[in-house]
Amino acid sequence: MFSVTVRDHMMVAHSFHGEVFGPARRLHGATFVVDATFHRPELDADGIVVDMGRAATELHAVLGAFTYRNLDEEPDFKGVNTSTEFLAKVVADRLAERVRAGGLGEGARGLAKISVTLHESHVAWASYERPL
Amino acid sequence: MFSVTVRDHMMVAHSFHGEVFGPARRLHGATFVVDATFHRPELDADGIVVDMGRAATELHAVLGAFTYRNLDEEPDFKGVNTSTEFLAKVVADRLAERVRAGGLGEGARGLAKISVTLHESHVAWASYERPL
Amino acid sequence: MFSVTVRDHMMVAHSFHGEVFGPARRLHGATFVVDATFHRPELDADGIVVDMGRAATELHAVLGAFTYRNLDEEPDFKGVNTSTEFLAKVVADRLAERVRAGGLGEGARGLAKISVTLHESHVAWASYERPL
Amino acid sequence: MFSVTVRDHMMVAHSFHGEVFGPARRLHGATFVVDATFHRPELDADGIVVDMGRAATELHAVLGAFTYRNLDEEPDFKGVNTSTEFLAKVVADRLAERVRAGGLGEGARGLAKISVTLHESHVAWASYERPL
Amino acid sequence: MFSVTVRDHMMVAHSFHGEVFGPARRLHGATFVVDATFHRPELDADGIVVDMGRAATELHAVLGAFTYRNLDEEPDFKGVNTSTEFLAKVVADRLAERVRAGGLGEGARGLAKISVTLHESHVAWASYERPL
Amino acid sequence: MFSVTVRDHMMVAHSFHGEVFGPARRLHGATFVVDATFHRPELDADGIVVDMGRAATELHAVLGAFTYRNLDEEPDFKGVNTSTEFLAKVVADRLAERVRAGGLGEGARGLAKISVTLHESHVAWASYERPL
DSSP: OEEEEEEEEEEEEEOOOSGGGGGGGSSEEEEEEEEEEEEESSOOTTSOSSOHHHHHHHHHHHHHTTTTEEGGGOGGGTTSOOOHHHHHHHHHHHHHHHHHTTTTOGGGGGOOEEEEEEEEETTEEEEEEEEO | OEEEEEEEEEEEEEOOOSGGGGGGGSSEEEEEEEEEEEEESSOOTTSOSSOHHHHHHHHHHHHHTTTTEEGGGOGGGTTSOOOHHHHHHHHHHHHHHHHHTTTTOGGGGGOOEEEEEEEEETTEEEEEEEEO | OEEEEEEEEEEEEEOOOSGGGGGGGSSEEEEEEEEEEEEESSOOTTSOSSOHHHHHHHHHHHHHTTTTEEGGGOGGGTTSOOOHHHHHHHHHHHHHHHHHTTTTOGGGGGOOEEEEEEEEETTEEEEEEEEO | OEEEEEEEEEEEEEOOOSGGGGGGGSSEEEEEEEEEEEEESSOOTTSOSSOHHHHHHHHHHHHHTTTTEEGGGOGGGTTSOOOHHHHHHHHHHHHHHHHHTTTTOGGGGGOOEEEEEEEEETTEEEEEEEEO | OEEEEEEEEEEEEEOOOSGGGGGGGSSEEEEEEEEEEEEESSOOTTSOSSOHHHHHHHHHHHHHTTTTEEGGGOGGGTTSOOOHHHHHHHHHHHHHHHHHTTTTOGGGGGOOEEEEEEEEETTEEEEEEEEO | OEEEEEEEEEEEEEOOOSGGGGGGGSSEEEEEEEEEEEEESSOOTTSOSSOHHHHHHHHHHHHHTTTTEEGGGOGGGTTSOOOHHHHHHHHHHHHHHHHHTTTTOGGGGGOOEEEEEEEEETTEEEEEEEEO
């Protein structure tokens, strides 16, 4: 199995609800350094998993909907905890939609799965992996 | 599949026995930067894999039994090589016991597996992964 | 010249005012990974620059006043832009006060300067350095 | 499952053919920071996955065939795109041959798979994983 | 003293002349991860050292003249060794010209010096620092 | 001012004496990731600060006297605390001797200073800088 990963980041505000979150129930924020990994069993005709440049462009577009925003005010996230692991899934799902819509090119049709890791600090990160 | 990782470290002395270890048969030491990863197929009711704060606390407690110690003198490690990969398993097994004992909360009952990576330097690391 | 550095982090929300900030004028957030460096020309009687454990504790206490907070609502930061470089100075100044108050021990009287670096992402950081 | 990883690097020139590569069709170069991971279900009699020293030596030997070279002029790569993911496979395959030839010792017979990651920058990397 | 750093990268081919370079006299290549640091004694009216967005844009423009190129064929580098330390100076000098030309805004007039670090691998890097 | 840095590491056991060290008075150990930086005002005739290969070789030789050893039993360190900052000075001083003895080549005569950083974990490091 082959994979290719591109890294970008987003800076957001948010707060959590639920006792488990302690002081993180206050409005605070995070820089998420985001790694998006594209997996496929064989390389395409150009000898690649996916066009890295397009992968980076699509990841940047997905993160553009979050960055410099307060996630508590985003209609998409009404009533949910925008935990690091939850956001990893949202990013992975939105990348999957873009792959299906052709945003990563025809060659990307051969992709088998996507994994996304969000690093919230130098000592904590979360991931989500899904098939395509 | 979702996962959450927390990072901590421990500083230990030890030595190895067996020709394969060469100069590492002398008493020496290591800083192990330790990444503990908790996996589960679905998020819990709070929208998380596990309480990151509790995960960090439990990992710190597990590492507390090793740090600032000479592993050659620990009864638990009598006659074994405390290699990086061996220690990864010990940390993973001890975390698994704590999950079962409720140390990571009731929500942690849904965890599927644990992986632990010990970085012994900027150019070498080892991992162990086990089901829960 | 000797120095010792300890690393910790804080997660905050804030917004900026001024055209130069573009979309960062919206309420957003950041994880700041914070490196505090203590400099002195000679080691103390114990052979150290400063007690690393106490340095880490004091840094953690200083960051505790920021983390999981919205800096726009902190009276101390009324009307100022809490830019990464500005916050580096605030952290350095607060550490300097703690050194003077004896929080890092008597040995810390020999410290010559403090530098603080705040990493706001994997591609951007800011620093401030001041004498003691 | 256990694993052990060793890191090294190589510095090469190359160019790509195919429209998808845009400006990377010009002769350019890359530093590849290479992580080679060896996996096995149980530790050997010495309590290790593989002799880390030998693993590092073998990886260094494999990379020695590439480093300080122009891959466009290597007969092995005639007419192929030496993409990061393609090179990850070449390194993994050559390590697998060395394992089979006994270069990592008799104990390495128990290895189950090899994964290789090539980091081409701080924001992009690629991997290949294969059974042994 | 305050500073702000932005990071980017470039991928180039080149070769060296002179016995000291050994195998690096062959045509090879490198990824340079580039950190550009801007220093000033006081913050400007917006509370910053320099507009980080503009700093990143200017650095990217400077690196654009190198990336995906063979430096042996660039007229600017005829007969010189494009060592990592030499390139750090070229990047710093070109950034200084852009500061003087107003590319980083009027506020950047207060900058005191620029430092540039080029990382050629995980185990080697070089820097150049100059006044403005 | 130019500089060049090379990175290597060493793994040692040691213990400390003095109340300030708390549990670190027990025999324990550390991996020190070591960065040695060589500074000079102008490049030499080959366009470099120092031959990076030789710098790496000399650093490796200096660290070879420590690695896989118990520093408590080294005659050179009788009665001193081998703190991270103290060891940074020892490494810098030994590199300075090698420069003077010609180990880094004739060109290295132009070096102005050496700095050495020892990283003892992902959250703590220490440095020493001296003229040549």
